[in-house]
Amino acid sequence: MALREIVTVGDPRLRVRSRPVERVTPELRELIRDMIETMETANGVGLAAVQVGEPVRLIVIETPEDEDDPNSGKLFVVLNPEIVKTGKETEVGTEGCLSVPGYAGEVERATEIVVRGLDRHGKPFRFRPRGFLARVFQHEIDHCNGILYTDRLVAPDRIWEVKPGEEEQVEAEDARRRKTTAALE
Ligand code: ZN
Secondary structure (H helix, E strand, C coil), X not given: CCCCCCCCCCCHHHHCCCECCCCCCHHHHHHHHHHHHHHHHCCCCEEEHXXXXXXXXXXXXXXXXXXXXXXXXXXXEEEEEEEEEECCCEEEEEECCCCCCCEEEEEEEECEEEEEEECCCCCEEEXXXXXXXXXXXXXXXXXXXXXXXXXXXXXXXXXXXXXXXXXXXXXXXXXXXXXXXXXXX
């Protein structure tokens, strides 16, 4: 396994629309292992292949354990992830990105989605993440389409600098600022 370099904002490679995975090859398996290691080392909750310079539709996600969500704390590896259903309820929450180091900003996302794709062995995968996990899936799938969370800020000024170690505080604040916007169906 090896750590991969994370591509950061300003690099045009982040804006590429990634191509679908066609076969699970040894190279792809190696990429998956490297991405997991890179994400964990960087204390990230998700990573898309394009963020390590590989424009293929592949995401890895691992959110911290949360007693309210039995799917938290699990590792997800999804090839060709696709949102097939988006719930009507949305929530404004704080996001950061390993490709936009040192910043956090507010984005409105659906609180529940249905995701389809393939697991790491190429078997069909269908899953209904909720809450923070749904947010992370939407963020990572955006990466596969060349979209960054900074494109989706609730307002252009709702982004701020974060000092290392302050990210968790931001999350706690976010939980108190939930908002339902049925108007945006
Ligand atoms: Zn990101």
